[in-house]
Amino acid sequence: xxxNGKGTRNRTTRDKMVSASLIAGALxxxxxxxxxxxxxxxxxxxxPAPAPIAAPAAPPPAARPVTPSAPLAPAPxxxxxxxxxxxxxxxxxxxxxxxxxxGAKMKIWSIASFVARAQPTPDVRVGxxxxxxxxxAYVTRVFDLDSDLDRVYRRLLSxxxxxxxxxxxxxxRALDEAVHKMSWSQSGGNxxxxxxxxxxxxxHLDYNDGYDYAKAARAAAARNIQVHAIRCGTDPDTATYWxxxxxxxxxxxLTIDQNGGMREHRTPYDEELAKLHDELDGTVVAYGAKGGxxxxxxxxxxxxxxxxxxxxxxxxxxxxxxxETLADDLVGGVASGHVDLDKVAPAxxxxxMAALKPAERKEEIAKKAKDRENVLKQIAKVSAERDAFLKKxxxxxxxxxGEVQKTVERAGAAAGMKF
Numbered sequence: 484x485x486x487n488g489k490g491t492r493n494r495t496t497r498d499k500m501v502s503a504s505l506i507a508g509a510l511x512x513x514x515x516x517x518x519x520x521x522x523x524x525x526x527x528x529x530x531p532a533p534a535p536i537a538a539p540a541a542p543p544p545a546a547r548p549v550t551p552s553a554p555l556a557p558a559p560x561x562x563x564x565x566x567x568x569x570x571x572x573x574x575x576x577x578x579x580x581x582x583x584x585x586g587a588k589m590k591i592w593s594i595a596s597f598v599a600r601a602q603p604t605p606d607v608r609v610g611x612x613x614x615x616x617x618x619x620a621y622v623t624r625v626f627d628l629d630s631d632l633d634r635v636y637r638r639l640l641s642x643x644x645x646x647x648x649x650x651x652x653x654x655x656r657a658l659d660e661a662v663h664k665m666s667w668s669q670s671g672g673n674x675x676x677x678x679x680x681x682x683x684x685x686x687h688l689d690y691n692d693g694y695d696y697a698k699a700a701r702a703a704a705a706r707n708i709q710v711h712a713i714r715c716g717t718d719p720d721t722a723t724y725w726x727x728x729x730x731x732x733x734x735x736x737l738t739i740d741q742n743g744g745m746r747e748h749r750t751p752y753d754e755e756l757a758k759l760h761d762e763l764d765g766t767v768v769a770y771g772a773k774g775g776x777x778x779x780x781x782x783x784x785x786x787x788x789x790x791x792x793x794x795x796x797x798x799x800x801x802x803x804x805x806x807e808t809l810a811d812d813l814v815g816g817v818a819s820g821h822v823d824l825d826k827v828a829p830a831x832x833x834x835x836m837a838a839l840k841p842a843e844r845k846e847e848i849a850k851k852a853k854d855r856e857n858v859l860k861q862i863a864k865v866s867a868e869r870d871a872f873l874k875k876x877x878x879x880x881x882x883x884x885g886e887v888q889k890t891v892e893r894a895g896a897a898a899g900m901k902f
Contacts, residue, residue, distance in 0.1 A: 566673040566900055568598050568891065569628055571610040573661045575682030575715075577619070577647030582742025583681065583715055583883060584644045590745055590884040591639055592794035595632050597888050599801040600870075601900040605675075607802070609635045610665045611642075614657035614682075617690065619646035622653050625664050631807045632798065633780040640783060647684075650720075654686030655694035658710070658728070662703045675894045676708040678732070679887060683715040683741060685724045696724070700731035709734040711890050713883065716741040737886045744882025747790055752869035756793035759862045761785065763796065766855040768813035768848070771831040780808040793869070800862040814851045824848060 576584060591609070598607050610628040615621060626638050661678050668674045686696045703710045710732025712725035722738070729736040764784055769777035784795060803809045813832075816822030824845055829837040836844055880888055892902045 564673060566601070566603055566605040566675070566895070566898055567668040568601075568605045568607050568675045568895065569610070569665070569668050569677065570594075570598075570608070570887075570891070571612065571628065571661050571665055571678045573612040573614060573657045573678060573680045573682075574642065575615075575652055575657075575684065576613040576642055576644055577615050577652060577684070578644050579647060579683055579741070580715065581644035582740075584642050586743035586745040586883060588636075588639050588642075589747070589788070589791060590794075591636055592632070592791055592798055593880070594884055594887050594891075596794050596798040596801065597902070598891055598895075599798055601895055601902050603900065604802065605895075605900060606630065607632070608668070610661070611635065611638055612657050612661045612664075613642050614653060615646045616648070616652045616687070618648065623657055623660055625660050628665050628667065633784070633806045633808045634776070636795075637779060637783050650684050650718075651687040652682060652684045653690070653694070654680070654682065654684075654724070655690075655696040655699060656692075658696050658703075659694050659699040662699050662706070662708065667706070667708065673898050674707075675891070675898050675900075676706075677890065677894060678703060678708060678710045678734075679713055680710060680725070680728060681713045681715065681883070683718060683721060685718070685720045696728055697731055700728045704731060704733045708732070709890075709894060711735050711737060711886075713737045713739060713886060715739055715743065735890060737890075739882045739886060745884055746878070746881055748873065748876070748878055748880070749790070750869050750872050752865050752872065753789050753793045755865055756796045756862065756869065757789045759858055759865065760792040760796035763799065763855065763858045763862065764808075766814060766851045766858065767808055768833060768836065768851060770813045770827065770833065773807065773811060774831075777808055777812055780806075784808075796862045797866045797869070800859050800866055803859065809855075814848055814855060817848050818852050 572587070574580070574584065574587065595607055595609065598605065608628040608630045609632065611624075611626040613621070613624040615623075626635070629635050658678070658680060661680070667676055700710050710728060711734040712729040712732075714721050714725045714737070717738075722736070726736045764781050767777065767781060769775075769781075784792070787795065799806055799809060803815075809815050810819070813822065813824070813827070813836075817824050825841060832844075836847060839847065879885060895902060
């Protein structure tokens with residue numbers, strides 16, 4: 484079939500229009516597909532925002548329902564660290580010092596009781612250095628700082644005044660070991676660290692063995708340890724060196740009588756406190772590997788004079804954990820939860836308790852724990868009455884114990900303690 488020119492042009496025009504429509508339709512379909520794809524991607528892809536949208540947070544603890552049977556525990560309150568008081572006594576134990584040594588045995592518990600009554604209640608430790616001279620039975624005997632005052636007391640009981648020939652003693656070694664051989668508490672604002680050098684003779688200066696009293700005193704001061712030099716008697720040479728040691732050690736030079744100058748202060752309450760002291764020790768149940776040490780402590784306490792028993796009872800009432808005799812016996816161990824009575828082998832128990840049935844043992848320990856609590860309350864009551872009596876008395880601690888108490892009180896006040 485033939486067409487004329489006009490028909491051909493019309494057909495061409497129609498074809499172009501159809502093609503344009505098809506292209507436009509395809510373009511619109513493509514744009515729709517792209518838009519749909521973008522919507523799909525947006526639905527499944529993470530948002531490009533800096534942080535993804537988090538799941539709804541769980542309600543805070545305070546918003547959770549609380550039932551009466553399970554109340555919320557209060558937030559723990561940080562407990563301030565207890566103040567620490569470290570006392571080291573470097574004692575001349577040569578023959579001329581017998582009065583001081585015997586007096587110190589009498590007064591160690593009253594000194595410890597005085598310190599333990601401070602507020603806030605401090606942790607108290609005592610170290611000992613016994614010193615003599617070259618050629619004697621020993622030059623020094625060192626006992627590290629110890630929180631168990633029963634053990635410190637037994638060590639002090641072993642001190643005897645003997646030896647000594649020429650006047651000077653090996654003071655430099657005693658002071659050096661007091662500074663360097665003790666496990667001192669870490670220095671801090673609530674730590675009191677004191678050395679008491681007590682003697683009646685100056686230091687030897689001719690041994691050339693590496694010990695130097697001045698160097699030791701400076702080392703103490705550098706470690707925030709005060710050195711108090713207590714001269715017994717009136718020897719002028721001793722005074723010269725003791726003054727220098729106290730100055731270098733940032734402490735005090737003090738003088739007391741040759742025999743220590745300690746007087747016994749009797750009160751109407753001493754006998755009752757001594758009786759309660761023995762009742763308290765009657766609640767102790769020694770056991771296991773520590774049983775021997777517990778028995779030794781009980782024997783030493785039972786043999787002590789009335790004044791010592793009264794002071795020890797006061798101390799234990801204020802700070803019973805400072806004695807393994809009470810804290811680590813079977814009664815104390817069970818009460819604190821450190822000992823499971825059911826797991827203690829019968830062989831480790833006293834015979835009288837080993838013969839009991841398990842239930843009877845628990846009953847016996849519970850009874851002794853109750854008895855101990857009652858006795859400690861009675862001791863606290865009588866001790867308060869005794870303290871009130873002593874405060875009204877014109878007589879104050881004198882000599883060795885009096886000077887120790889005054890210097891401890893001054894150092895303790897600087898650390899925030901009240902006596």
